[in-house]
Amino acid sequence: MFTRSLIALAFMSAVTMPHAAEGPDLGREATPAEIAAWELDVMPDGSGLPPGSGTAAIGAGVYASKCQSCHGEQGAGRPNDRLAGGRGTLASTAPVRTIGSYWPYATTVFDYVRRAMPYTKPQSLTDNEVYAVTAYLLYLNGLVGENDAIDARTLPQVKMPNRNNFVPAYTQ
Amino acid sequence: MRKHSEPEMELEEVAGNGLLHRRIFLNRSLALLGAGGIAGFSGPTAAGVEVRPHWMRAPGAGMSGYGSPSRFEQNVQRTAIASQPGTNGSGVSRTPLERLEGMITPNGLHFERHHSGVPEIEPDAHRLLIHGLVKRPLVFDMNAVVRYPMHSRIHFLECSGNSRANLGKSPPALSCGAIHGLVSCSEWTGVPLSILLDEVGVAPGARWLVAEGADSAAMTRSVPIEKAMDDALLAVYQNGERLRPENGYPLRLFLPGYEGNMSVKWLRRIKLTAGPAMTKDETSKYTDLLPNGKSLQFTFPMEVKSVITTPSAGLALNGPGLYEISGLAWSGLGKIRRVEVSADGGRTWGEAALTEPVLPKALTRFRMAWRWNGGPAVLMSRARDESGTLQPSREQLVAEKGVQFLYHYNAIQAWRVAPTGEVSNVYA
Numbered sequence: 086m087f088t089r090s091l092i093a094l095a096f097m098s099a100v101t102m103p104h105a106a107e108g109p110d111l112g113r114e115a116t117p118a119e120i121a122a123w124e125l126d127v128m129p130d131g132s133g134l135p136p137g138s139g140t141a142a143i144g145a146g147v148y149a150s151k152c153q154s155c156h157g158e159q160g161a162g163r164p165n166d167r168l169a170g171g172r173g174t175l176a177s178t179a180p181v182r183t184i185g186s187y188w189p190y191a192t193t194v195f196d197y198v199r200r201a202m203p204y205t206k207p208q209s210l211t212d213n214e215v216y217a218v219t220a221y222l223l224y225l226n227g228l229v230g231e232n233d234a235i236d237a238r239t240l241p242q243v244k245m246p247n248r249n250n251f252v253p254a255y256t257q
Numbered sequence: 258m259r260k261h262s263e264p265e266m267e268l269e270e271v272a273g274n275g276l277l278h279r280r281i282f283l284n285r286s287l288a289l290l291g292a293g294g295i296a297g298f299s300g301p302t303a304a305g306v307e308v309r310p311h312w313m314r315a316p317g318a319g320m321s322g323y324g325s326p327s328r329f330e331q332n333v334q335r336t337a338i339a340s341q342p343g344t345n346g347s348g349v350s351r352t353p354l355e356r357l358e359g360m361i362t363p364n365g366l367h368f369e370r371h372h373s374g375v376p377e378i379e380p381d382a383h384r385l386l387i388h389g390l391v392k393r394p395l396v397f398d399m400n401a402v403v404r405y406p407m408h409s410r411i412h413f414l415e416c417s418g419n420s421r422a423n424l425g426k427s428p429p430a431l432s433c434g435a436i437h438g439l440v441s442c443s444e445w446t447g448v449p450l451s452i453l454l455d456e457v458g459v460a461p462g463a464r465w466l467v468a469e470g471a472d473s474a475a476m477t478r479s480v481p482i483e484k485a486m487d488d489a490l491l492a493v494y495q496n497g498e499r500l501r502p503e504n505g506y507p508l509r510l511f512l513p514g515y516e517g518n519m520s521v522k523w524l525r526r527i528k529l530t531a532g533p534a535m536t537k538d539e540t541s542k543y544t545d546l547l548p549n550g551k552s553l554q555f556t557f558p559m560e561v562k563s564v565i566t567t568p569s570a571g572l573a574l575n576g577p578g579l580y581e582i583s584g585l586a587w588s589g590l591g592k593i594r595r596v597e598v599s600a601d602g603g604r605t606w607g608e609a610a611l612t613e614p615v616l617p618k619a620l621t622r623f624r625m626a627w628r629w630n631g632g633p634a635v636l637m638s639r640a641r642d643e644s645g646t647l648q649p650s651r652e653q654l655v656a657e658k659g660v661q662f663l664y665h666y667n668a669i670q671a672w673r674v675a676p677t678g679e680v681s682n683v684y685a
Contacts, residue, residue: 108405108452108453108455108456109401109404109405110456111397111401111404111405112387112395112396112397112401112453112456112457113395113396113397114393114394114395114396115386115388115394115395115396119386119396120386120388120394123386123388123525123526124388124526124528125469125475125477126467126469126477126528126530126534127534128530128532128534128535129532129534129535155342155343164341164342164343165341165342165343175546175550175552176548176549176550178661180546180550180661182541182546184541187541187552188540188541189535189540190535190540192535193535193536193537193540193541196477196534196536196537197536197537200474200475200477201372201373201473201474201475201476201537204343204344204347204373207373207473207474207475208475250550250551250552251540251544251551251552251553251554252551252552252553252554253554253555254553254554254555254556254557255481255555255556255557257464257481257483
């Protein structure tokens with residue numbers, strides 16, 4: 086009798102009381118300082134861009150010593166990706182996809198160079214060097230002036246020529 | 258290629274140029290085949306084959322800690338390995354599809370696509386940080402991750418650049434694996450991402466997450482929250498063993514049916530955000546350029562596709578007779594519903610048999626019996642998935658998307674069989 090009512094009680098509570106999903110909860114809370122140290126993402130609105138700045142004039146030197154051996158003089162490409170030129174070729178039979186002709190956001194240049202370049206020594210450039218080389222790549226594509234200061238405020242404002250030619254195939 | 262001698266019975270054609278119902282291989286007909294002998298399996302009369310070979314006259318090798326394929330299979334290797342100039346780890350290696358059977362890819366032959374080589378990660382030093390628009394950001398070590406409830410699922414993984422070689426002006430003289438081998442299929446075991454997202458508490462306004470790898474490219478992709486909460490997995494095991502380094506050891510994101518690049522390997526960080534980060538690999542790459550100069554972006558699912566793996570380019574048929582055509586079909590939108598095969602360049606089609614299990618977003622093996630009469634033949638397969646989508650012809654795909662889109666090529670593959678038995682890649 087006792088056992089039966091206990092079972093009945095257990096059954097009732099299982100039915101009537103919604104059981105909250107429970108995980109092992111084994112994560113350790115991350116501190117703001119820890120997150121800041123890990124964080125690398127630069128968003129299209131410029132959030133995530135660090136302090137600092139650079140110009141194309143300065144970036145030309147960084148590019149010559151750290152980038153040119155793979156990407157060619159003035160971003161002409163070879164042996165690896167071409168980074169400059171190609172405007173007006175996308176609808177042709179020989180499209181040339183470069184930062185200037187194809188990339189929709191200037192912030193992506195900073196994000197990618199900072200996280201992944203130079204190939205043999207990623208994350209070795211200072212933030213100022215990344216700003217400078219970003220400025221130089223935009224300058225090679227005629228998108229900023231040689232002495233324009235590129236920083237967290239000005240970089241997201243750079244108008245990329247191909248910005249409006251991406252059609253999202255996924256919509257929420 | 259297995260070749261069978263022709264049984265003395267009426268062959269039931271299901272489509273032109275010798276395609277037969279597969280029951281020819283089953284039951285009663287097998288007995289007939291047995292009586293007539295099956296070429297290649299008929300044994301002891303062939304010259305040079307000993308009745309009691311030396312491996313029967315002395316004990317064999319001992320046990321081993323971790324087994325390897327037979328040394329006679331050592332030529333079964335990943336194929337068409339290529340890397341960016343000046344690098345050896347920024348490129349691809351492909352699964353030799355024509356050398357494999359069934360639906361599961363051996364771990365050592367799973368295709369690779371790395372953006373800056375394979376990191377050698379010490380599992381004790383690996384952490385996963387989940388932060389951004391969350392109620393409480395959390396860090397997990399691997400000991401913590403593996404204490405969560407595990408799920409196992411069999412799914413294909415396909416690089417969206419797969420089969421791109423067939424966009425060339427003339428059909429490349431490459432093997433099936435060299436053209437289509439950026440697809441593999443494994444049983445993936447891990448923790449549903451939704452469980453850890455529940456623990457950090459997704460804040461209102463979080464619509465995307467940005468996933469980052471611990472390779473030296475810190476490869477990063479944005480993933481819509483719907484996918485993360487649906488069937489995304491934090492994979493730890495692949496076909497029963499810990500992930501191989503080249504597949505993300507010790508932890509990878511796995512997004513069933515989505516383009517491979519998004520299943521970020523060596524996963525170290527997930528940031529919940531309001532919008533996509535517009536990373537290099539979702540803007541300058543992995544976007545599909547159309548003839549009008551516009552580009553499709555966030556083309557996530559790998560759509561319905563199939564390819565005949567045997568016979569295929571580089572293999573040769575050993576004279577006229579009865580063969581089994583075998584191939585793979587898959588769709589990122591669900592299960593394969595039907596595969597049809599043609600032996601006359603698409604003029605007539607017969608329904609292929611699907612080998613169980615037929616699982617959603619997994620490679621599905623199909624088979625079809627074929628009597629090759631020694632004449633010209635063009636073999637093709639086309640698949641339809643449960644969403645009702647039919648795999649397009651190359652002509653249809655090119656008419657719609659041009660030849661510069663680079664990603665998500667899923668057109669019908671045609672293999673020409675020459676009278677010599679040699680098989681080659683053709684556009685048809």
